[in-house]
Amino acid sequence: MERHNLLKEKMVESTKSVLPISLIVIALCLLLIPIESGLLLSFIIGTVMIIAGMGLFSIGVDLSMSMIGTSIGAKLTKTKKLSLIVVISFILGVIVTIAEPDLQVLATNVPSVDTSVLIITVSVGVGLFLVVGMLRILFAVPFKWLLLACYALIFILASFASKDFLSVAFDSGGVTTGPMTVPFIMALGVGVASIRSDKNAKSDSFGLVALCSVGPILSVLILGFIYPTDSSASSMIINSFENSLELGYGYLSNFPHYMGEVAYALSPIVAFFLIFQFVSLKMAKRPVAKIMVGIIYTYAGLVLFLTGVNVGFSSLGYVLGEALVGNSFKWIIIPLAMIMGWFIIKAEPAVKVLTRQVSELSAGAISEKAMERTLSIGIAIAMGLAMLRVFTGISIMYFVLPGYIISLALAFVVSPTYTAIAFDAGGVASGPMTATFMLPFAMGVCTALGGDIMTDAFGLVAMVAMMPLITVQIMGAISVFKNRKRSTEESCVSCYADDETIELWEV
Numbered sequence: 001m002e003r004h005n006l007l008k009e010k011m012v013e014s015t016k017s018v019l020p021i022s023l024i025v026i027a028l029c030l031l032l033i034p035i036e037s038g039l040l041l042s043f044i045i046g047t048v049m050i051i052a053g054m055g056l057f058s059i060g061v062d063l064s065m066s067m068i069g070t071s072i073g074a075k076l077t078k079t080k081k082l083s084l085i086v087v088i089s090f091i092l093g094v095i096v097t098i099a100e101p102d103l104q105v106l107a108t109n110v111p112s113v114d115t116s117v118l119i120i121t122v123s124v125g126v127g128l129f130l131v132v133g134m135l136r137i138l139f140a141v142p143f144k145w146l147l148l149a150c151y152a153l154i155f156i157l158a159s160f161a162s163k164d165f166l167s168v169a170f171d172s173g174g175v176t177t178g179p180m181t182v183p184f185i186m187a188l189g190v191g192v193a194s195i196r197s198d199k200n201a202k203s204d205s206f207g208l209v210a211l212c213s214v215g216p217i218l219s220v221l222i223l224g225f226i227y228p229t230d231s232s233a234s235s236m237i238i239n240s241f242e243n244s245l246e247l248g249y250g251y252l253s254n255f256p257h258y259m260g261e262v263a264y265a266l267s268p269i270v271a272f273f274l275i276f277q278f279v280s281l282k283m284a285k286r287p288v289a290k291i292m293v294g295i296i297y298t299y300a301g302l303v304l305f306l307t308g309v310n311v312g313f314s315s316l317g318y319v320l321g322e323a324l325v326g327n328s329f330k331w332i333i334i335p336l337a338m339i340m341g342w343f344i345i346k347a348e349p350a351v352k353v354l355t356r357q358v359s360e361l362s363a364g365a366i367s368e369k370a371m372e373r374t375l376s377i378g379i380a381i382a383m384g385l386a387m388l389r390v391f392t393g394i395s396i397m398y399f400v401l402p403g404y405i406i407s408l409a410l411a412f413v414v415s416p417t418y419t420a421i422a423f424d425a426g427g428v429a430s431g432p433m434t435a436t437f438m439l440p441f442a443m444g445v446c447t448a449l450g451g452d453i454m455t456d457a458f459g460l461v462a463m464v465a466m467m468p469l470i471t472v473q474i475m476g477a478i479s480v481f482k483n484r485k486r487s488t489e490e491s492c493v494s495c496y497a498d499d500e501t502i503e504l505w506e507v
Contacts, residue, residue, distance in 0.1 A: 013052035013352075020343040021433075022047040025316065028336075033323045038241030039316055045251065046312015046371040053305030058352060063294025065183040065285070068273050072461050073191020075280055075500045077138070089134045091126030092188070093212065095272065099265030101306050102178035102435045106461070109169055113227045118220070122172050125219030126212045133211040137192050143207045143420050144411035151404050152212045157221040158397065164454045165224035167396050170462030172216040174430030177209050180265055180302075182354065182428050185209055192195055195281065206358075210423030213465065255303070255313050255444060262302045270295060309436045321444025333445060337438070341383030341464075342465075344377045344433045351375065354428045358421055366421070370475065378471035379464055383438065386460040390446050396459040400466055406468035410477065419478025425468040430461045438464075 025043065029035040072092075103122055107115045136146060158166060189208040241247040273291070277283060290494075312348050323331055345351055355368040355375075386398060411419040420482065439460050446457040 007055065010055040011051065014051045014058065017054065017346040017352075018047060018051050020346070021340055022344070024336075024340060025320065028320065029316075030354055032329065033320060033327060035319060035323065036241075038243070038247055039319060042241055042247055042250065042318045043080045043312045045247070046308035049304045049308030049312070051299045051305070055301070057301030057305060060294045060296070060298030060301055060382075062182045064291045064298055065269075065294070066187040067291055067294070068269070069184045069187025070191040071281055071283065072186040072273070072276055072418065075191075075276070077192045082138075085132050085138070086135055087475060089131045089188075090127040092184075092272065094123045095106035095268040096181050097123040097126040097176055098305055099268065100176055100178050100180050101265065101302070102175035102430075103172075104261065105310070105435050106168075106171060106175045106439075109443075110458075113223070117227070118172075118223070121219050121223045122176055122216040125172075125215030125217075126176050126181070127215070129211045129215030130188075130208065132215075133189070133208040134192055134212070136207065137170065137189060143416055143423075144408070147210070147214075147419075147423065148408055150211070150218075151408060154214070154217050154221070155401060155404075156437070161221050161224045163395065165227075167455060167459035167462065169217050169220040169224065169398060170400060170465075171460070172220045173213040174427070174461035174465035175435050176216045177213055177427030177430070178435075181212070182209055183323070184269070185212055186424070187215065190219065206417065206420035206424050208424070209354075209427040213423075213427040235351040245375065252309065252310055254307050258303050258306045258310070260367055262306065265302070266295060266299055279358070309433065313433075313437045314440045317440035318444040321441040321446075322448045323444075325445055330391075334384050334391075337383040337387045337441070340441075341379040341381075344438065345375050345379040345429055346372065349424075350369065351428050354421075354424060355367075371425070371472070374423055374471050374475045375429055375468050377465035378425075379473075381469035382463040385467075386438075386442060386463040387464075389443070389459060390442055390451060390456050393451060393456050395446035395455070396462065399459075400462060403466045403470065407466070407473065410470065410473040414476035415479075416471050418473055419481070422469045422472035422476070425472050426465045429468050430465040434461055434464050 022043075026040070029040050072088075076088055079085070098119060103119055107118045107122075110118060132146075135141070136143065158169070161169065185208050186206075189206070209496075241250055278286060321333075324330065324336075351372070355371040358366050358371055361369045388394070389396065389399070407422070410422075439457070442457040442460045443453055446453050451457070
């Protein structure tokens with residue numbers, strides 16, 4: 001009965017998340033832009049699958065991934081063997097990232113670089129920086145100084161990198177922190193931090209996702225010196241259905257593919273957990289059974305989610321972008337992208353994990369609602385700027401360089417907790433919905449305008465990953481200001497003796 005109520009709650013939650021963006025797209029197709037009926041019906045079916053997939057996925061994360069990450073993190077730290085922590089963290093970072101669906105989507109769209117090479121490069125980058133993040137938690141290294149050093153290195157390398165590779169490198173940092181990696185990495189950080197008894201342990205558990213986003217940017221920039229790219233357009237498969245039979249076959253034929261992809265994604269993690277359970281964890285049968293049930297929910301949810309997104313969403317996103325330009329509706333593209341950005345962040349599964357964990361670890365001081373609203377503002381601005389790039393062809397460096405300078409400057413003003421949360425939020429905001437709908441939408445607009453997809457359309461994910469760093473820290477700065485004001489008022493009241501008369505006006 002309890003699980004039934006939980007399932008109902010998650011389905012209602014996912015419906016509220018996905019429905020706004022779906023209604024916007026359907027309204028555009030019915031009232032403004034002529035779209036093939038088969039493509040629109042495919043989008044509607046995809047919407048239903050995404051809602052069901054998100055609900056199941058959310059339950060699965062609660063029951064399995066978070067518990068696995070926390071248990072392994074805590075057990076690793078208790079061993080007090082630094083070499084073991086380093087090796088295991090690196091392996092976990094690599095195997096989880098190789099399985100990340102968002103990375104698969106990006107890699108298949110990047111020309112001139114072998115898909116496997118790009119995926120392995122990014123995965124190694126995540127593994128290395130997961131180690132860096134774990135060591136930071138263990139040795140309580142100040143987060144802002146570590147970020148400053150990392151991004152200084154990134155922009156030094158970026159100044160020499162090929163312009164065709166620049167946007168892909170920054171996008172790689174965004175797509176690696178998706179529905180598979182975020183729950184696991186965040187829980188791993190909580191598990192490691194739980195061993196420390198100092199007052200900063202909880203806040204130091206944040207920041208792992210942010211550091212794991214840095215690794216891919218650096219590794220792909222380095223790869224760019226070995227694999228120079230050209231400006232050829234990346235491939236985009238458009239699913240078009242002439243009748244109901246083709247539509248049904250289109251979905252059914254894709255199910256085996258995504259069932260295999262998600263199985264490939266989960267199997268290394270499951271195998272690693274079972275080995276770790278047998279050798280070291282030795283948890284009771286009941287929690288292990290609960291984790292395995294959670295993995296089944298996660299598997300079913302991700303299969304439905306990815307099938308719905310890739311079959312129903314990506315194609316319509318690309319076609320809609322092209323059609324808006326072709327039908328002389330260019331003027332609405334930027335505001336439309338901002339509206340979509342406002343709502344699309346609510347459909348990202350990893351965002352739900354982050355906002356819930358932030359609320360729990362802050363004892364409600366940072367509410368889920370406040371985090372979601374702040375992220376929505378950031379993503380809306382990011383989408384607008386990304387579309388401005390598509391129209392103008394301005395280099396991404398003119399956006400990310402000042403953006404990260406502002407972000408790092410704010411890190412010296414706000415609480416370290418807000419800084420770590422902000423950089424984590426940047427990673428989770430750029431999830432499946434962004435990579436598989438908004439990026440194809442930008443590619444469609446770019447193609448219709450005759451622009452260069454490699455330099456102009458790619459980079460959208462990077463913009464989405466950057467803006468929350470600013471908006472969440474501004475939320476933190478406002479909180480700091482309010483707390484200081486409150487403290488000042490309280491100190492003014494307390495400066496009077498108990499028996500002293502306080503004159504509220506002067507005669």
